Amino acid sequence: MIRFSARRGVSPTIAPEESIGSATPPVPDGQGVLRVVRVSRAEVRGSAMDELFAARRRVQGPGRVPGLCGAVLHVAGWFVLWQEGPEAVIEAALKPPARGRHAVPRVLHRSFGPRTLQEPLVLSTTQWLEGPVPFERRIEAVATAPSMRPQDIWRVLSEPCTLTPSTVLPDLDRxxxxxxxxxxxxxxxxxxxxxxxxxxxxxxxxxxxxxxxxxxxxxxxxxxxxxxxxxxxxxxxxxxxxxxxxxxxxxxxxxxxxxxxxxxxxxxxxxxxxxxxxxxxxxxxxxxxxxxxxxxxxxxxxxxxxxxxxxxxxxxxxxxxxxxxxxxxxxxxx
Incomplete structure (x- = not known):
């Protein structure tokens, strides 16, 4: 079990599709991609799924970023963004806009490795009785954990264990x-x-x-x-x-x-x-x-x-x- 230790808070609010891109060419054998997982507080008015559908429409338009794949999750008043692509593309995506109306999200994970995501933007929501503050403790438990793959971070945040408190990562021996x-x-x-x-x-x-x-x-x-x-x-x-x-x-x-x-x-x-x-x-x-x-x-x-x-x-x-x-x-x- 990995317990919570306090860290810097997470900057609120980013649009769900911020810097999530479009169709991706295959990565040559032997080469990995840069993989990043970010989190940000969400301000959703109405249906979270409708908000994500709107994001999907926007990234399929002229603002698409070639070479970048992504997944976006809304859970407990937070957005989780998982992105994969060539290093230059990811670096550009991570650069905060000069006049952005949204705060810069927190990077939970950054690594090179094999590609998992294959689509421009896949969407997901998780609905259960946990508010933004307890979920932030869950984020901190992930942030203080030993090295985790991006898909493991995604699973912990998108599939919270209902048997353990938010400050403790679940034991996967189940x-x-x-x-x-x-x-x-x-x-x-x-x-x-x-x-x-x-x-x-x-x-x-x-x-x-x-x-x-x-x-x-x-x-x-x-x-x-x-x-x-x-x-x-x-x-x-x-x-x-x-x-x-x-x-x-x-x-x-x-x-x-x-x-x-x-x-x-x-x-x-x-x-x-x-x-x-x-x-x-x-x-x-x-x-x-x-x-x-x-x-x-x-x-x-x-x-x-x-x-x-x-x-x-x-x-x-x-x-x-x-x-x-x-x-x-x-x-x-x-």
Whole structure:
């Protein structure tokens, strides 16, 4: 555990897209990019996602910066900006404007390394009950931590642990379970789990860099189970096409897929899941919970051909206790 020590405060307010750029040419083999993570207090009037959509429109216009990729997050009254690109481009982005109307943000991380971001500007918000001041303590915990990769900083700030205070970075020795569905049922089931166990549910919104595309949701909750805590990550099939979601989803120990009566969305979910698992590695087990036997069988057969993991098919409803048991790999109490 890493505890908080006081440091200089963070200068408030920068526009969410400040210096986040456009299409990026590939980096030649053997060369890294400059990676920077910055934070600033946000003053958002109305919907945070609408504010980020406006930022996306602006960076796709004539002010775009070639060679720069970025991600922007709104959480607890703060903006977090993660940028990657050639050194000269990043240096120009970090230079404060001569007559800027926004304060200069604080740089939390600066390093050279392999590229993670591939799009001009991807968007994300995190919604839960933490205000700007407690979140600033979380920022300070990151700032005083030993060396962290930019994606690790992004995860700590975009996915706060609900089991630890804001002054303490979470212990990552936990179990991760992934609950996915071909519609919004995964998020609804996560909400039911949170209610059942009296735990907060953290909602997230994502959008990619394509102008005019809509956002979609995800959610997670932390359960303080004996031994190692469990984080239940809940997503719909649309999630697997977004690069920030791939960064957000930790490789899960176990997966539960909820599929309905329509084969097309169910198989789209299975295909997205297979692509994701081929990148991060297979879990110990996958359980397919199906409303329709034929659809469930088709999904299970498809996954068996794509993923090296034990796959079981359940054709009955599953309650909260059974769902948690499936996600941690134990038998549910009768």
């Amino acid at each position: 179990r991760f379970g992934l609950l996915a569905s071909d519609d919004q049922r995964a998020i609804e089931r996560a909400r039911q789990l949170a209610d059942h166990f009296n735990r907060p549910l953290v909602y997230r919104r994502f959008a990619d860099a394509t102008p005019g595309t809509s956002d979609f949701g995800a959610a997670y909750l932390d359960l303080p189970l004996s031994g190692r805590p469990l984080r239940v990550q809940a997503v719909s099939r649309r999630a697997f096409g977004n690069p920030l979601v791939h960064e957000a989803l930790r490789p899960a120990d176990r997966l539960v897929l909820l599929v309905g009566e329509q084969s097309r969305p169910a198989l789209e979910l299975a295909a997205g899941m297979a692509t994701f698992l081929q990148r991060v590695g297979p879990p110990a087990a996958i359980e397919v919970v199906a409303e329709d036997a034929a659809v469930g069988t088709a999904v299970a057969d498809f996954l068996r051909g794509q993923v090296n993991a034990g796959i079981t098919l359940r054709e009955t409803a599953i309650g909260e206790a059974q769902l948690v048991a499936s996600l941690i790999g134990v038998a549910a109490a009768p």
